[in-house]
Amino acid sequence: MVKIEPFAVEQWMDTYETTPGVLNIAETCAASLSIADLAALAVPTVINGTTIIPPADPLSALATTRLTYGAIRGSSTLRQQVAALFDTGKDESVPTLPADNVVITQGAIAANYLLFYTLLGPGDHAICVYPTYQQLYDVPKSLGAEVSLWMLKKENQYVPDVTELNGLVQPNTKMIIINNPNNPTGAPIPRSVLEDIVRFAQQRGIIIVSDEVYLPLAHGGTLAPNPDEGESGIFAEVRESSPQPPAPPPSILTLGYDKVIATGSMSKAFALAGLRLGWVASRDPAIIKAILAARDYTTISVSQLDDGIARYALSDSVCESLLRRNIELARRNIRHLARFVGKWENKARVRCAWVPPTAGTTAFIQFSTVGDDGTVTPVNDAEFCLDVLKATQVMMVPGSRCFGQGNHFQGYVRIGYANETAVLVEALSKLDRYLENNIA
Structure with missing residues (x-):
């Protein structure tokens, strides 16, 4: 057991x-x-000179869908939409992520479990930021891997100290696990620190796993503009000489290293936890191939209804609003x-x-x-x-x-x-x- x-x-x-x-x-x-709330956010969009009017109700487009298993990896449209999320902050030299490098799962929790189940076992070692969502270090332990916790410190604004990796890494270290932005602290990992983590891992051939379920919600905190006040509002006047909010962190997939994996979902940042829909994405086709082989033993596909509503939410008509x-x-x-x-x-x-x-x-x-x-x-x-x-x-x-x-x-x-x-x-x-x- x-x-x-x-x-x-x-x-x-x-x-x-x-x-x-x-x-x-x-x-x-x-x-x-x-x-109904989701449908109310939809706006017409223009694609190649053609105005696209979104359906008044996302369920209406699914009314005639035969409820077969559906696409095993997730529909091609949804995988393309998820892949497009990783274009934000991407270096020009980094190619666009192919849709074939995305696998749709039952939430990010299933994505995380699937990749750990596929890639870690007895004899492996992983390094995981701490505190974080318990799944990220206890599932690897349950699979027989050794896990070293990478303590986040208040005095460092809960940003990982990359110099500490030298004392944590072992000859059998296979994976570094981060959570960006972090749960529970709400601290994002700045781009410069992510680049240092990538450089450290790339020199040793270590896989990086980044749980990014909160990533689209880089809001800047109290340094960001107040949505309840206009440009001439009191807050805007006060912050003329105040610090600027930190730049949103990029996804780990945008930094040009192939042996990286990002997971995400429609739950946290997209406010649609009831869909139970997430994804795992990697630039390494071999990692995706291994994950798909393991997935055959866990689940066939996500619900076609969940896939369809997620497509609607990530469409050009809805996602931005x-x-x-x-x-x-x-x-x-x-x-x-x-x-x-x-x-x-x-x-x-x-x-x-x-x-x-x-x-x-x-x-x-x-x-x-x-x-x-x-x-x-x-x-x-x-x-x-x-x-x-x-x-x-x-x-x-x-x-x-x-x-x-x-x-x-x-x-x-x-x-x-x-x-x-x-x-x-x-x-x-x-x-x-x-x-x-x-x-x-």
Whole structure:
């Protein structure tokens, strides 16, 4: 029997997200859309001089589709659309990714599992950033590989320190695993650091796996323009001399090294988690061939309905407005969260500390209490989250329980801030009152 650790964050979500009346700011997807919401985002487009009017309802185009298994790799149109996502930020010398180098899967979680199942086993070694989604290091362990954790540090803005790879790499290192932008910290990996990781791996023939489920949501955080204010708004005036938001990181597939793999999905940045549709893509045809051979033992194809709706969402008529909606939501909501953290950064009895995220949908915030002698002690994050849930119905994820194996990131909680603005505002208001009444 395969020995694998309990998946802490998924078990936490499964246990508590159905709490009656829950205000779920543990959720990591941009606020979910209905089919009708998606259709409302569609706009006519002009292709080769012809105006294309999108269907009023994406399901209407699927009404006559015979529900066979469908294309094993995913429809050719969807694979072309996914491949096109990797053109952004690509060097001119790097060729366009062929659609044949994309495989459609049941979400990014299936994509990650499939590539680990295919490429890692006993005798292999992998290096994985930490903290991150537990699947990225515990599935390789369950397959018999040895995994070294590459610790991300607050003082380095949770950006990986490439110099540390020299102390982590082993003769049998087969894979470096990154998560860009990072879950739970919301920190993107800058292009210069990605280039250093690629250079390190390329010199040793090591595969790089990049989980990029949050990548399209590089929103710039509080340094980015406020979607609620025009160019002449107060925020725009203030930031004339302020730092500019960091440039969005490119996909690992844009940097010219063949032995790289990127995974993504329609769930987080595209707000369509209910489709259960993701992908795995690589510039190395041999890697794709091996993944396809292993896939035959796991699943035949994704649902034709999911494939069809994903095609609609990634079409020229919808994709740009869909991502704009989600980026504006993240920009708006991160300001609410920043105001909350700012209030509690220097309180007498309770403190909040964070690195403000500039991408993705999650923030990693440490809550601590301050003693009479000035000693700062992180809260017991699991007990804190449960007590807040019981008292206020506000749901968060405990950092040490779900991202630190019980040993690291004491006092941290993960908050998902890209949900409906009204939900986030109400949750933060209740959390604020909880701190005032119970700790401060």
